[in-house]
Amino acid sequence: MHFATSALAFVASAVAVKAATVTFWTLDDAQRTVHFTGNPGCAQIDPVTVNGEKNTTVEFPDRWVGNFYAVQDGQANTPGMLGEVNFSGWNGLTYFDVSAIVNPNDHDNVKQMWPKGSLNPMSGCDVFPCNNAYWLPDDVQTKTTNECDIITTLGSGSTGLSFAEQT
Secondary structure, three states: OHHHHHHHHHHHHHHHOOOEEEEEEEOOOOOEEEEEEEOOOOOOOOOEEEEOOEOEEEEEOOOOEEEEEEEEOOOOOOOOOEEEEEOOOHHHOEEEEEEOOOOOOOOOOEEEEEEOOOOOOOEEOOOOOOOOOEOOOOOOOOEEEOOOEEEEEEOOOOOOOOOOOOO
């Protein structure tokens, strides 16, 4: 009987784990390739091609930590503005931010990030520069959410969404 109870608990815990996702929403007509860099020990994620025809959702392994950047077709594969994520981090939270550390002049690729369900908090800028991105190594700009589905915008243009004042 003990084995059956343990097996049921294992199955229940497996069902409770929901895959983490990032949905890429392209705001212009450019086609881009999104490249992923996981921290040591994290699974490799293959690059994906995205464009303005439809949103593209990428599923991440549980506890994946790393970043991604976008490159427009015809451009050199050089990291620019980063989207950084830590799924199932401390206290089970998702940590995320838009980081300008690598290339603060990349204003046409990774732009904004927010939780899919609540739309709050938001990291990044509708128009760069702004005070809601990670600009310096000691910036306190990383956002957290209980959600595991994140929206990331790419490109020039605007979502038309209004976000609450960020703190």
